[in-house]
Amino acid sequence: MSPVASGSADATASTSPASSLFRTCPSTGLSVHRSADALIKANAVVATVALLIGGIAAILVLLTRWQAVHLLDAVWFYRVLTIHGMNMLIFFILFFEMAVLYFASAVLLNCRVAAPRLGWVGFALMVVGAGMVEWMMISGRADVLFTSYVPLRADPPFYLGVILFAVGALVVVGIFFATLVVARRERTYEGSVPLVTFGALTAAIIAVITLVHGAAIYIPTYLWSLGLMDVDPQIYRLVWWGLGHSSQQINVAAMVSIWYLLGALSVGAVVVNEKISRTAFVLYIAFISMASAHHLLVDPGFGPTWKVVNTSYFMYMAVMASMLHGFTVPAGVEMGMRLRGFTQGIFGWLRRAPWGDPGFSALVLSVVVFGFVGGITGVTFGTEQINIIAHNTLRIPGHFHATVVSGTAMAFMGITYYVIPLIFRKRVAFYGLARWQPYVFSIGMLIFSMAMTFAGSFGVPRRHWDITFPDAPFELAYSPAVDLVIGVMAIGGLIGAVGGGMYILITVTSVFFGKPLGQDFSEAALEGSVPPGVYTRPFLELPTEDVELEEHGRLGQMPGTMILVSIFMAAFVVYYFVNWKLLSFVWKVG
Amino acid sequence: MHTTGVTSPLAGWWKPAHRSEKIWATVAFVWCMVLFAMMPFWHLKGGQNPSGTRARVEPEAFRARVTEFVEEYRVGEASGIPIVAPPPGSDIYLMGQMWLWYPVLRLQQDAEYTLHLSSVDVNHGFNLYPFNVNFQVVPGYDYALSITPTEAGDFRVVCNEFCGVGHHAMLGRIIVDPPGTQVGSAVPEAAVPGGES
Incomplete structure (x- = not known):
């Protein structure tokens, strides 16, 4: 598999008028603004630091909830749980997404970053804000958990730190939009933006909506903490979740964009139909608020009509959007593989796929666990009545560890193995370990989140220091099955933590001590030190003329994908109706 | 292409x-x-x-109603918390506060009640063990749900919303008698629920 069009890559560097500000990527031929390089690196490095802090906190939380160990005392348990939530869900994810925004705009569009200095200002605001929040949490002045529900009160700098962080993020999102305008005006690309950029654009738009909610709740809460105004606890929950779950919709849009990106880079996945994929992204924007209402289904502040309408907008189009991407991403991989000659049978393309490429394995694992575990449980628990048997139990963190960890974080890890050679221009350290990392991380987190969800169906509460209730006025002993399930959860979580540790070891070593890559991107020079997609460049092997693929009867041109999504649909229907059945067994309530 | x-x-x-x-x-x-x-x-x-009827209520007004309710139907005490046995069909109250569910409720199987849930300080979470029924309890809001216990037994109310460092100690109790039990008869010793159901 020799590179098809390697000649075009090196030639353009010297002809560019501002060549000192740009470099030419030897793998993709894109010219990369050096400011984009630097901003991507800075954001990615800070994201990894947050991942490390959040990961250490994760292990401490896990070893406390595992009653057999019960490591921390109550004060430190809730403190460390706060640290875990803020670092993982806010700092790690958002710094990483800032890097994604620079990549999807400046790099993919061959363009300069609009206002790079302002980019550094935004970055500095985010770092300062995050630092203030970290300091408040560690010093015990913000034991309010990730959600900081009023009237639980943290010291004012906690809220101020969150506000500064959000303003910084908003600045970076603004630079992303400006970069798109610059690229269009300077004609650095032709026609429409690539799908990955389009997906990142939807993520950025959702980020604006999210950050506006953030301002609308954290600014009043900051004033409240100073004693200057009142904040109603129910209104807080309403507006806060406009931030809290919408931010997960940023993650979904960013993750799906990265699915398309990983597919293109690792196996030459095509976009089966631009119209379908782009429409699905737009649906995320239009139905963004839905999932925010999922948190309020058993709240006293809202009536049944409000709940039914705002959970679904009558038609669950955000669910529809994810189901469309859940089809088009594997279908694009299948079609790309078939177009590149892997046409054998129904699943030949899957068997012959590069399972040792950590970018590809991360893509598959992210899609499968996000869909089968995270997606199905999320939609089911977000149903008005079923929420009665799910709210605030371990079923909820079970759900979102499958989406945001096994889905989003896994996809982010997968793309990192391409970012290290393509942006940092380093070899991937411990590459043999990197080939295994997605499997270890994903399988560990899969065991963890399934066990957690299962424990929650016994009613075990989330965010609870000791479910043996030693200090309570009455006795309560959960079924011995709960001990077993929590034990399984702990083992899965520890395996996941090993996978996370492998990722941090690999990325930190690569970035700070890794061997630089030269301009030689041949297989001989790179094999065994970067993912194969970097030098085989499978997207260059796609046929340049129209090719009609073989029809497999009723399964069409993408028969493997049709079978996979049918299995998914069956699992979804079964899980959904089993939960209605479980609900029908509990006390009558209305 | x-x-x-x-x-x-x-x-x-x-x-x-x-x-x-x-x-x-x-x-x-x-x-x-x-x-x-x-x-x-x-x-x-x-x-x-999860419909219920919902109203705003000042925490102190809610506390006053709960106190009145407890005085009216009090039949005993368990672990220092009053046991209250209201008649079927009545309005019953459960108050969340750091870190206590107040009072202990004694109900009849298959009778319908209107359960008022609220908090007098921070958010709490109502979780009925072992049936896994969950509601958010928000200060300033009275969540009045009609409930019908469909099974007799000795149930627990776990707090499942973080409410401060004593959160894990916040455990309440609801006793459901089989139909026809006389109100005022002896309260069963606190059994460990879950084992028999």
Whole structure:
């Protein structure tokens, strides 16, 4: 598999008028603004630091909830749980997404970053804000958990730190939009933006909506903490979740964009139909608020009509959007593989796929666990009545560890193995370990989140220091099955933590001590030190003329994908109706 | 010619979808309609809905109502918390506070009650063990749910919303007597629930 069009890559560097500000990527031929390089690196490095802090906190939380160990005392348990939530869900994810925004705009569009200095200002605001929040949490002045529900009160700098962080993020999102305008005006690309950029654009738009909610709740809460105004606890929950779950919709849009990106880079996945994929992204924007209402289904502040309408907008189009991407991403991989000659049978393309490429394995694992575990449980628990048997139990963190960890974080890890050679221009350290990392991380987190969800169906509460209730006025002993399930959860979580540790070891070593890559991107020079997609460049092997693929009867041109999504649909229907059945067994309530 | 997600699509990319995509989109759309329809359907036919009647209430006003309720129907005490046995059909109250569910409720199986849930300080979470029924308890709001205990037993109310460092000690109790039990008869010793059901 020799590179098809390697000649075009090196030639353009010297002809560019501002060549000192740009470099030419030897793998993709894109010219990369050096400011984009630097901003991507800075954001990615800070994201990894947050991942490390959040990961250490994760292990401490896990070893406390595992009653057999019960490591921390109550004060430190809730403190460390706060640290875990803020670092993982806010700092790690958002710094990483800032890097994604620079990549999807400046790099993919061959363009300069609009206002790079302002980019550094935004970055500095985010770092300062995050630092203030970290300091408040560690010093015990913000034991309010990730959600900081009023009237639980943290010291004012906690809220101020969150506000500064959000303003910084908003600045970076603004630079992303400006970069798109610059690229269009300077004609650095032709026609429409690539799908990955389009997906990142939807993520950025959702980020604006999210950050506006953030301002609308954290600014009043900051004033409240100073004693200057009142904040109603129910209104807080309403507006806060406009931030809290919408931010997960940023993650979904960013993750799906990265699915398309990983597919293109690792196996030459095509976009089966631009119209379908782009429409699905737009649906995320239009139905963004839905999932925010999922948190309020058993709240006293809202009536049944409000709940039914705002959970679904009558038609669950955000669910529809994810189901469309859940089809088009594997279908694009299948079609790309078939177009590149892997046409054998129904699943030949899957068997012959590069399972040792950590970018590809991360893509598959992210899609499968996000869909089968995270997606199905999320939609089911977000149903008005079923929420009665799910709210605030371990079923909820079970759900979102499958989406945001096994889905989003896994996809982010997968793309990192391409970012290290393509942006940092380093070899991937411990590459043999990197080939295994997605499997270890994903399988560990899969065991963890399934066990957690299962424990929650016994009613075990989330965010609870000791479910043996030693200090309570009455006795309560959960079924011995709960001990077993929590034990399984702990083992899965520890395996996941090993996978996370492998990722941090690999990325930190690569970035700070890794061997630089030269301009030689041949297989001989790179094999065994970067993912194969970097030098085989499978997207260059796609046929340049129209090719009609073989029809497999009723399964069409993408028969493997049709079978996979049918299995998914069956699992979804079964899980959904089993939960209605479980609900029908509990006390009558209305 | 095909493009990937990292390249600009060719002009005229707004094309008809493949047949497989159309099939899947149709299946997904129909399923989303089912997901929606199940919620109104359950309001009409199902026995478990989080509707209730909802009102604002000042925490101190709620505390006063609870105190009155306890004085009226008090039948005993368990672990220092009053046991209250209200008649079937009445309004009953459960107050969340750091870190106590107050009072202990003693109810009749298959009788309907209006359960008022509220908090006098921070958010709390009502979790009925072992039936896994969950509601958010928000200060300033009275969540009045009609409930019918469908099984007799000695139940627990776990707090499942973080409410401060004593959160894990916040455990309440609801006793449900079989139909026909005389109000005022001896309260069963606190058994460990879950084992027998």
